[in-house]
Amino acid sequence: MSKVIRPPFIGPAVFSYGFRPFFLGAGVFAVLIVPLWMVIWSGQIAVRGPFSPLDWHIHEMLFGYTSAVIAGFLFTAIPNWTGRMPTRGWPLMALTALWLAGRLAVAGALGLGQVAVMVADCAFMAAIGVMVTIEIVAGRNWSNLKVVAAVLLYLAANITFHLETMIAGSAYYGRRLGFAMVVMLIGLIGGRIIPSFTRNWLVKKSPEPGALPEPFGRFDAVSLGAMLLTLLVWVVWPMSMPAGVLLMLAGVGQGARMLRWRGWRVWSSPLVLMLHLGFGFIPAGLVALGFASFEILPAAAGYHLLGIGGFGGMTLAVMMRASLGHTGRALQAGPALTLAFACVALAAVARVAVPVPMGLWIAAALWTVGFGIFVWRFAQVLTLPNPARRQPNGR
Incomplete structure (x- = not known):
C-alpha cells in the first residue's frame, strides 16, 4: 500500500488528528467525573438526568469516558490501516461537540426528555460507526470490519442501557x-x-x-x-x-x-x-x-x-x-x-x-x-x- 502524502494542517493543532481532542477530553473527563461521583454518592448533590445515581456513574464511565478513548484510538489507527487521509478539522470538531452534548444531556444539563437524551448520547457512537465503516470500506481493509462490528455492538449496548432505564427504571x-x-x-x-x-x-x-x-x-x-x-x-x-x-x-x-x-x-x-x-x-x-x-x-x-x-x-x-x-x-x-x-x-x-x-x-x-x-x-x-x-x- 502506497503511503499517502498528507498536506499540512492549518487549523488548530488539537483538531489535526483524532487522538488529540478525544484523549484530552477523556483525560479531563476522568479527572472530573470521579470526584463528582463521590459528591453525589455522599449525598451532597443530586443527579438531574434520567438515570439513578448509580446508573449515571456506570453509564458515564462505560459510555462517556470510554467512548472518547475508543474514538481517539480508531481515528488514529484507521489511517494506518487503510492508507487514507486522517479525519481532521471540522469533522473532528463536530464529533467532539457531539460527545460533549451527550455528556451534558445525560447529566440533565440540557433539560431534555429521556428519548431526546438517548438520541443526544447515542449520536456520537452512531457517527463514529458510520465514519469508521466508510473509511474501512473505502480503504478495502476488510480484515478490520470486525472492529466495526464491535463498535456497533457497543452502540447497541448504550441504546439498551437507555431503553432499559425507561422501561424498568435501572x-x-x-x-x-x-x-x-x-x-x-x-x-x-x-x-x-x-x-x-x-x-x-x-x-x-x-x-x-x-x-x-x-x-x-x-x-x-x-x-x-x-x-x-x-x-x-x-x-x-x-x-x-x-x-x-x-x-x-x-x-x-x-x-x-x-x-x-x-x-x-x-x-x-x-x-x-x-x-x-x-x-x-x-x-x-x-x-x-x-x-x-x-x-x-x-x-x-x-x-x-x-x-x-x-x-x-x-x-x-x-x-x-x-x-x-x-x-x-x-x-x-x-x-x-x-x-x-x-x-x-x-x-x-x-x-x-x-x-x-x-x-x-x-x-x-x-x-x-x-x-x-x-x-x-x-x-x-x-x-x-x-x-x-x-x-x-x-x-
Missing part, C-alpha cells in the same frame, strides 16, 4: 452488555497491539531478542469467540453456575493469551509493561465475576477490576503511548507517567481490597491523581503542534 442488562462489549474491544485490540509493541521493543533492544510474543492467531480468535459466548451467557443469566464456570474459564483463556505475549521480558520498559499489566486486570476481573456468580465475591469486585484496572489502566497506557508516539516524542514513560499508571492500577486494587467507604475514597483519590498527572503532562502535547513541525508563526 439498566441491569444494559450495564452488563456495556461491560461485555468493552471487554471484547480490549480483548480484540489489545491482542493485536500488545504483542506487536512488545515484539518491536524486544527486537530493538537486542539483535538476538530470544523468544518473541506470539502474533494474533487462531488461539486468540478461539479464545475471543469463547469469551464472547461467555459474556453473552453472563449478560442474560449472571447468577448461574454456567455463567460462573464459563467466566472463570474465559479468565484463564485470556491469561493464557497474556503468557504468549512474554510480558515479563519488558520489565525495564514501563510504557510497554503498562499494557501488559492493564490487560491483566481483564482475566482477573472475569475470574472475580465468576466467583460472584457463586456468591463467593460481590459483583462489584469484578466490575471494578474490569472497570478501573482493565478499562482505565489499558486506556491510560494506550493514550500515553499514542500521544507520545504521534507527536514525535520519545516512547519513554519517565517517573511521572509511571506514577500515573501505578495510581490507576492501585485504585483498582484498593476498591476491591479495602472495605467501603474507605476503599471507595482511596480508589477515587488514586484514580483522580493518576489521570490528573496525565492531563498535566499531555495538555500542551495534545493542543500544540508537534515540536519538529512548528513554524515561526506557531503552526
Whole structure:
C-alpha cells in the first residue's frame, strides 16, 4: 500500500488528528467525573438526568469516558490501516461537540426528555460507526470490519442501557452488555497491539531478542469467540453456575493469551509493561465475576477490576503511548507517567481490597491523581503542534 502524502494542517493543532481532542477530553473527563461521583454518592448533590445515581456513574464511565478513548484510538489507527487521509478539522470538531452534548444531556444539563437524551448520547457512537465503516470500506481493509462490528455492538449496548432505564427504571442488562462489549474491544485490540509493541521493543533492544510474543492467531480468535459466548451467557443469566464456570474459564483463556505475549521480558520498559499489566486486570476481573456468580465475591469486585484496572489502566497506557508516539516524542514513560499508571492500577486494587467507604475514597483519590498527572503532562502535547513541525508563526 502506497503511503499517502498528507498536506499540512492549518487549523488548530488539537483538531489535526483524532487522538488529540478525544484523549484530552477523556483525560479531563476522568479527572472530573470521579470526584463528582463521590459528591453525589455522599449525598451532597443530586443527579438531574434520567438515570439513578448509580446508573449515571456506570453509564458515564462505560459510555462517556470510554467512548472518547475508543474514538481517539480508531481515528488514529484507521489511517494506518487503510492508507487514507486522517479525519481532521471540522469533522473532528463536530464529533467532539457531539460527545460533549451527550455528556451534558445525560447529566440533565440540557433539560431534555429521556428519548431526546438517548438520541443526544447515542449520536456520537452512531457517527463514529458510520465514519469508521466508510473509511474501512473505502480503504478495502476488510480484515478490520470486525472492529466495526464491535463498535456497533457497543452502540447497541448504550441504546439498551437507555431503553432499559425507561422501561424498568435501572439498566441491569444494559450495564452488563456495556461491560461485555468493552471487554471484547480490549480483548480484540489489545491482542493485536500488545504483542506487536512488545515484539518491536524486544527486537530493538537486542539483535538476538530470544523468544518473541506470539502474533494474533487462531488461539486468540478461539479464545475471543469463547469469551464472547461467555459474556453473552453472563449478560442474560449472571447468577448461574454456567455463567460462573464459563467466566472463570474465559479468565484463564485470556491469561493464557497474556503468557504468549512474554510480558515479563519488558520489565525495564514501563510504557510497554503498562499494557501488559492493564490487560491483566481483564482475566482477573472475569475470574472475580465468576466467583460472584457463586456468591463467593460481590459483583462489584469484578466490575471494578474490569472497570478501573482493565478499562482505565489499558486506556491510560494506550493514550500515553499514542500521544507520545504521534507527536514525535520519545516512547519513554519517565517517573511521572509511571506514577500515573501505578495510581490507576492501585485504585483498582484498593476498591476491591479495602472495605467501603474507605476503599471507595482511596480508589477515587488514586484514580483522580493518576489521570490528573496525565492531563498535566499531555495538555500542551495534545493542543500544540508537534515540536519538529512548528513554524515561526506557531503552526
